[in-house]
């Protein structure tokens with residue numbers, strides 16, 4: 001009797017753990033705390049340890065399985081795993097749709113559109129609802145058995161949920177690694193002296209082909225299901241939409257970003273919309289998949305050579321490309337840091353032509369061993385500067401020489417010193433023309449003093465001719481000084497002089513940012529201004545007092561203290577103030593109406609820019625962040641706010657509109673057009 005009670009409790013625990021892990025991992029909506037989950041889990045582990053007869057292959061405790069004997073054994077798929085034909089342009093998409101319409105004999109075909117993940121195709125076999133085998137796609141006919149590794153994927157149910165479970169179900173999907181998991185994995189690899197993975201797809205593939213499933217279990221793999229092979233018994237889908245709904249009901253993860261669209265125009269709209277959101281997705285995608293929704297129509301269309309006629313992949317422009325290294329330049333930054341930059345044979349990457357890629361620092365350059373003449377893979381992710389992923393070793397010319405990093409500054413000839421290990425720095429300070437140039441450029445830039453018309457070419461000439469040795473010299477420039485320079489003339493010179501004069505009226509955060517203090521970006525400049533309220537108070541602060549500022553740690557505090565202790569920097573600041581650079585007096589923080597509140601801005605505001613709204617909120621003591629979490633106090637939503645508002649509602653975070661914000665700021669209603 002007692003024994004039956006234990007067996008019943010084990011069954012109950014398995015069901016509870018399955019239920020809660022589905023809520024947590026698949027629905028992203030947990031009902032119990034992690035600690036409560038762990039307690040249930042521990043209870044089941046204990047029962048299975050003392051009663052091995054109750055251990056079961058589909059138990060949640062079996063996700064970290066033993067080394068399997070069947071690892072990577074060939075598996076022949078019951079039905080072939082299809083691949084998708086690709087289209088790369090609107091025209092090719094229109095042609096696909098036309099062929100579908102012609103074969104079906106009607107217009108306005110309904111498609112299901114979904115993101116195309118850059119992962120690995122997988123087949124999951126469930127017998128009577130229990131996961132019995134997982135296999136890679138392989139050549140489409142025969143893949144490899146990766147059951148033990150797939151079991152460790154938290155979103156992959158070991159047992160299907162719900163009712164009307166099929167006798168056999170062969171689910172098709174994509175295993176992938178989200179961006180954050182990829183970054184975490186590579187950081188861990190680096191910490192253990194391992195080799196980092198080039199991209200999330202390789203990392204996912206490497207993880208699935210691990211011999212030791214306990215290693216795979218450490219990899220944050222995820223899964224989305226999008227189709228099926230054999231399907232015997234259970235509920236019968238008649239369309240792709242129904243199929244996805246049924247799979248979701250069975251507890252399988254399906255992509256929430258799917259949409260039903262009509263005609264190729266509808267497909268295109270989805271493609272463009274998703275393309276805009278691409279950099280915000282949690283995972284890498286390389287395109288969109290469109291499938292004819294109706295299964296009767298799919299059957300009528302059939303397939304050609306392993307690709308269905310009823311589906312197509314619409315690719316986004318490649319974000320990686322291979323090109324040649326024509327040269328390696330060493331650039332000198334504002335603080336004297338030397339950055340190696342590869343000069344490339346121009347190549348299109350993700351829709352833009354790239355001719356330079358950063359190699360970050362000498363260590364990175366040495367690690368990648370990039371040589372002039374090498375073929376390299378260049379990558380562009382979102383808005384970031386292009387980067388060299390690695391060298392294509394097979395294409396290296398026989399005479400390629402390793403790059404020797406200079407030990408003298410290429411601009412001023414001063415010695416190069418190493419600081420904090422990785423950064424190589426020119427020791428020339430403001431004697432170095434490059435550092436002078438970059439300092440002035442930064443000072444005049446849009447988010448600093450915003451001197452319109454003082455462009456790179458002009459700054460270069462000012463420095464080369466000795467007209468501006470420091471940023472303070474800018475305020476002494478006359479129309480006559482400038483009118484002589486290349487591409488100038490009386491009129492442009494007058495405009496620049498006026499712009500310089502106008503920039504005297506600034507704000508303390510802008511001024512601090514413009515000084516170019518190492519480690520002090522815009523956010524830190526704002527925090528410093530808010531905390532100290534005056535330049536004098538800031539300059540008088542010691543390292544200890546500086547670390548009292550939010551987000552200022554010892555490294556930043558030290559950089560600030562060193563900067564202000566430098567007599568030359570104090571002289572330049574005094575000269576700037578003598579030249580009339582000024583800002584409104586601030587009141588120190590402590591009493592702002594939104595002190596300590598965390599606010600997220602999203603969507604387009606009508607009456608102010610987002611920067612203005614942020615400055616105003618920060619002026620009241622609020623902290624403005626980008627991601628909505630349980631720690632967010634409220635969200636300000638403008639026009640077309642997107643997913644952050646939904647997330648806020650789901651978390652119970654209050655959402656206010658622009659009118660509400662203006663009320664907070666005491667500004668009255670926005671002017672509308």
Ligand code: JCF
Nearest residue numbers: 082083084115116117174226289
């Ligand atoms: O996300 C994908 N990589 C993906 C691949 C999505 C799909 O709906 C697919 C696929 C490969 C084949 N559908 C098929 C039929």
